[in-house]
Amino acid sequence: MTKVYVIGEGLLTPLGDSPQGVLEAVRAGKSAIREYPGWPEPYMASLLERSGREHPSFFDHIALQAGQRALEAAGTDPANPRTGLVLSTIKGNVEAIDNEDVSLAVQAERLAAGLGISTPPIVVSNACISGLAALVQGMRMIRSGAYDHVVVVGAEVQSRFIVTGFQSLKALSPTPCRPFDAARDGLNLGEAAAAVVLSKMPGGDRPSAWELVEGCIRNDANHISGPSRTGEGSYKALRAVLGHCTLEELAFVNVHGTATRYNDEMEAIALNRAGLQDVPVNALKGCFGHTMGAAGILETIVSMHACDAGVVLPTKGYGELGVSCPVSVSAKERSTRKTAFIKLLSGFGGVNGALLLRKGGAQ
Amino acid sequence: MKEVTVPAGVSLTELYRQEVGDYPKFFKMDTLSKLGFLLAERLVKDDKDRFTPREDRAVLVFSREGCVANDRHYVRSMEDFPSPALFVYTLPNIVAGEIAIRNKYEGETSAYVLERFDKAQLMAFVREAFQDPLTRSALVIWADCPSDTQWDARGWLMDREDVL
Structure with missing residues (x-):
């Protein structure tokens, strides 16, 4: 079976934008989870900084940034007809639902255009496993023989839509979350964009394959x-x-x-x-x-x-x-x-x- | 390979009463899930040993609009009191979960969004799903419903041999 390697990565997170920097932050026990005002109930979350990133669609912006970084790190030609794109998101640009076509297909087309990818993109929207399912999809596209490289981009932006939904399910913790702990009482929502370039050959600028x-x-x-x-x-x-x-x-x-x-x-x-x-x-x-x-x-x-x-x-x-x-x-x-x-x-x-x-x- | 549709504009409740009738959870579903559920019923109702748990059948759901019709219902509830019953259907893969629960399918379930219906492209994704070595058959759904009254709903039941 064709082997599939990670040859480039791109990140935008509240703890930093380079994989090495983010790793150091996690090792140091850092977290960006804090309280935000809600609609009307406040909520704890880890959100990206908006200032300096003004853009008609924040979702498009962060997905594109992560994808571009991954492509650059991999040294992959996005325009090659054997380069594919998989987008992973659950709600995409849903906050604009009253004003524009928020089909995830539209976001994927805009991302492909922004990255310069010429093949038709696919969106994987499989609830909370979307990112993992998108990696599996990218792996399968390479193993099918139709692609040499697949860019897999995952992104999520928080909004009133998602926050009030999780509040209605009583799934959010009023404090920083405590995985596997005896006193755990719910999750905190977060924002990030993360991308990898998958390839049938090892390469790129990763320290290891x-x-x-x-x-x-x-x-x-x-x-x-x-x-x-x-x-x-x-x-x-x-x-x-x-x-x-x-x-x-x-x-x-x-x-x-x-x-x-x-x-x-x-x-x-x-x-x-x-x-x-x-x-x-x-x-x-x-x-x-x-x-x-x-x-x-x-x-x-x-x-x-x-x-x-x-x-x-x-x-x-x-x-x-x-x-x-x-x-x-x-x-x-x-x-x-x-x-x-x-x-x-x-x-x-x-x-x-x-x-x-x-x-x-x-x- | 078996192929079915649910024609646009028919009453889904009527169809449910005529062809199913014994699964009241149907009435809690959003339109997308109802469409997927009814397509699945039409595809597998004559299966031998139906409802015996199986891991070898995947449920693969495709659309352009995802669950946008239900998203609009949730947005309206949000103005007043956000509805958890509507919120759980604001995920394009819930329809696949509903089909899996009804039929006890413990295999892969996946939901994808594509720019347009293109059978050749769709079949390429189905072929890729068969890379899972345990997957021997797939229930493939194209259910695109921009609103509760407009849709394009087609389903296929295929074996590995049909696509490889």
């Missing part, structure tokens, strides 16, 4: 807005990617870890069912909040750099284990010499995704 080995998406077939009590889909997705590695080579599993009661409990069950209870686990929502369509790509980029640095990043906000089965989660940074990890996500609609990445492409 990372390969997307296998990805899998599975449904709980249980409930549209609540996770399975048995972690069914998450377990099945994990089981599929674990067929491509040994437990011994895994540095960590970077989980969804939204810090809602149900999500973290479900993930703990799925990890145990998959035999991963002793593999280090971490979650980054305490640093970035839940960046929705960007999360899968942002958290994968940060995890690759953590592995390059030989560390398992701490889970900010975690203190005391608050799930019903053992999970190796820690508030402190741990060291590792291992060179593979799994990215795990789950979302509304009962979707779950797992993606295995390995450094150097050797097994």
Whole structure:
């Protein structure tokens, strides 16, 4: 099977815009989560700085910036007819719904035009696993033989639409979120844009080659807005990617870890069912909040750099284990010499995704 | 390969009563989910061992408009009291989840947005989905509904052999 490598990355986050800088911020325990005035209820979130970035569409702006950075880092020709584009977002430009065509297809066309990509883009909008599903889609496009490079861009902008929706579901925490902690009481929303260039050949300016080995998406077939009590889909997705590695080579599993009661409990069950209870686990929502369509790509980029640095990043906000089965989660940074990890996500609609990445492409 | 449609303008409630009738959750769904649900019913109603959990069938949903019709309903509720029941349908993949729940499909479910309906392009994405080694068949839905009264809804049930 064709190997697929990450050869370029681009980030815009409240903790910085370079992968190395963001990694240092996370290692130092930084977070941009703070309280914002709401409509009318205030909310805690990690939002991007608007000033100096005035643009008719903030969403278009951040998606384009991240995509351009990734293309530049990869040295990829966007106009080549064998370069593709996948956009991951959940709500795109929804705040403009009363004034313009907010189909995600429009945002993808504008992004393709801005990046100079000539092939028709596809949008993956698969709830909170969108970013991971978009990486899987990019991998498949290269493996199909139709593309040499695929730019995968994930972006999310917060708005009254999303914030009031999560408030109506009572899913937001009034304090900085606490993944896997006994006192966790909900998530914080976040904004970011994150992009990678995938290629069938290693290259670009990354310090090391990372390969997307296998990805899998599975449904709980249980409930549209609540996770399975048995972690069914998450377990099945994990089981599929674990067929491509040994437990011994895994540095960590970077989980969804939204810090809602149900999500973290479900993930703990799925990890145990998959035999991963002793593999280090971490979650980054305490640093970035839940960046929705960007999360899968942002958290994968940060995890690759953590592995390059030989560390398992701490889970900010975690203190005391608050799930019903053992999970190796820690508030402190741990060291590792291992060179593979799994990215795990789950979302509304009962979707779950797992993606295995390995450094150097050797097994 | 099997192909079905739900013609624009028909009463979805009427269609549900004629062809399904035993799944009251239908009435909670947004128009996009109702369309996907009814297309799926037409495609799989004669399946042997229907409702036995299976992991080998993917549900792949495509559209241009995503869930914009329901997004507008949510925006209106937001002015007054934001409705959690409407908010959960402001995701283009919920329709795939509804089909998976109804039929106990534990395989891949994915939702995509494309600029226009182009069967050749759509089939290229379906072929790529079959790269998942466990996926043996796929329920493919094009359900585009810019409003609750206008739509283009077509569905296909395909096996790996149909597209590879």
